[in-house]
Amino acid sequence: MSQTGFVQVKNLCKYYPVPKKKFWEKKSYVRAVEHVSFSIKKGETFGLVGESGCGKSTTGFMINGLLKPTSGEINLDSKDIQSIKEKEIREKMQFVFQDPYASLNPKKKIGWILEEPLLIHKKYSKEERQKKVSQMIELVGFDESFKNRYPHELSGGQRQRVGIARALMLSPEFIIADEPVSALDVSVQAQILNLLKELQSKFNLTYLFISHDLNVVHYMCDRIGVMYLGKIVEQGAVEEIYKNPQHPYTKLLLSSIPSKDINFDENQFFSKEEISIEDHKGGCTFYPRCPYGMEKCKNILPKIKEIEKEHLIACHLY
Ligand code: SF4
Numbered sequence: 001m002s003q004t005g006f007v008q009v010k011n012l013c014k015y016y017p018v019p020k021k022k023f024w025e026k027k028s029y030v031r032a033v034e035h036v037s038f039s040i041k042k043g044e045t046f047g048l049v050g051e052s053g054c055g056k057s058t059t060g061f062m063i064n065g066l067l068k069p070t071s072g073e074i075n076l077d078s079k080d081i082q083s084i085k086e087k088e089i090r091e092k093m094q095f096v097f098q099d100p101y102a103s104l105n106p107k108k109k110i111g112w113i114l115e116e117p118l119l120i121h122k123k124y125s126k127e128e129r130q131k132k133v134s135q136m137i138e139l140v141g142f143d144e145s146f147k148n149r150y151p152h153e154l155s156g157g158q159r160q161r162v163g164i165a166r167a168l169m170l171s172p173e174f175i176i177a178d179e180p181v182s183a184l185d186v187s188v189q190a191q192i193l194n195l196l197k198e199l200q201s202k203f204n205l206t207y208l209f210i211s212h213d214l215n216v217v218h219y220m221c222d223r224i225g226v227m228y229l230g231k232i233v234e235q236g237a238v239e240e241i242y243k244n245p246q247h248p249y250t251k252l253l254l255s256s257i258p259s260k261d262i263n264f265d266e267n268q269f270f271s272k273e274e275i276s277i278e279d280h281k282g283g284c285t286f287y288p289r290c291p292y293g294m295e296k297c298k299n300i301l302p303k304i305k306e307i308e309k310e311h312l313i314a315c316h317l318y
Contacts, residue, residue: 005039005075006206007046007063007174012036012072014058032058034230036072037304040223042173045200045207047221047238049214050253054227056210060176063208064095076174087121094172098179100163104151110137110162111147117169132169139202140165140195157188164195168203178210193220214257218242223310226250229285232304236311246307247315249286284316292317 013036015029033055040046048056061067063074065081074081076092084092097103104113114133118124124132137146140161151159160180167175177196181189193216199205209220217224218238225232226247234247245251284290284297294316302314 006042006044006077007040007208008073008075009039009059009063010037010073010075012059012062012074013070014055014062014067015070031230033062033069036225036227036230036232038225038232038235040174040206040208042206043200043204044223045209045221047209047211047217047224048227048232049211049217049224050227052212055230056212056227057178059227060095060178060208060210064093064176065089066095090117090172091121091170092172093174093176094167094170096160096163096167096175096177096180099183100156100159101151103163104159104166106151108150109147110142110149110151110154113151113162114147114166114169117166121170123170136165136169139168139199155188156184157192160184160192161195164192164199168199171203173204174206174208176208176210179212180209181216182211182213189216196220214254226253231285231314232312233286233315234311234313235304236308240308240311246311246313246318247286248290248292248317252289284314 012033013031014033015031018028018030020027036055036059038046048059050056058067062069062072063081065086076084076089081089108116111133114136115129118129118132123129133147134144137144142158142161146158151162154162164180180196181192184192196207197220200207207220209217211217211220221238223236224238224241225235226241226249227233228249234241234245234250241250242254245254282301283299284293284302287293287297290297297316300316302316304312304314305318306312307318
């Protein structure tokens with residue numbers, strides 16, 4: 001497994017205690033994220049993909065510092081994130097949220113919303129701040145008049161442009177984008193994705209792109225990690241995984257894209273009803289749905305194996 005990367009995540013875990021129903025019961029946990037590891041090269045887009053509740057957003061929140069991991073390590077530019085001051089982290093790493101409206105102060109004008117990160121971080125003179133706001137407004141496709149508008153006066157796509165502009169005000173190198181287009185009309189999704197790509201190449205940004213939308217992930221990402229119930233089950237170059245998925249769950253997931261010609265019968269899989277992270281305590285988490293399940297899958301957790309260069313998989317079939 002490649003250990004070089006601008007961002008490195010090693011064995012990241014997030015467990016939540018389950019309230020006991022009876023006092024003599026043993027303590028148990030929901031394993032929302034379990035031993036997730038990946039690295040993202042400088043200037044690359046790494047995608048986390050999977051069904052809702054698989055732990056991809058929780059992983060993003062832990063990397064961003066919004067959630068404290070139960071255990072594991074996060075390195076940014078070769079430094080353990082815990083040893084970096086909060087101010088420095090914010091200057092290097094920013095978050096683009098799914099719902100831009102919820103993340104913008106409705107009482108403030110766009111000019112103020114964009115200037116605020118510079119004020120908080122005590123950056124530049126007033127004149128320089130204004131100049132930077134104007135540059136950023138232009139970069140995301142607005143004219144100067146947008147400085148005086150309020151968030152409620154903008155469309156969803158325009159608000160997301162503001163969210164992206166605000167994330168870039170401190171000139172970060174790494175952006176975590178959590179479902180950045182899923183709240184938008186399909187007609188504007190492509191514009192926002194293209195804007196993210198343009199900004200990436202202009203500023204050599206590194207992205208962690210979190211999405212449940214397989215087409216969006218295919219369009220945006222260089223490499224991906226496929227998550228199922230808190231774990232990465234397959235990881236590799238997006239083209240390779242989309243053309244030739246290996247893990248039974250990845251095959252199932254990709255078979256749902258109408259344009260994909262994957263020789264796989266979705267009906268082979270058992271229903272996913274009533275399967276949760278809490279229910280499945282040992283072995284492969286996909287066992288209850290997997291048509292290839294063997295006895296050892298029930299009890300032994302499959303280890304991550306590199307089946308080809310940078311193509312990793314956690315399954316006893318390999
Ligand atoms: Fe299926 Fe076993 Fe592989 Fe899990 S480890 S995906 S149950 S074959």
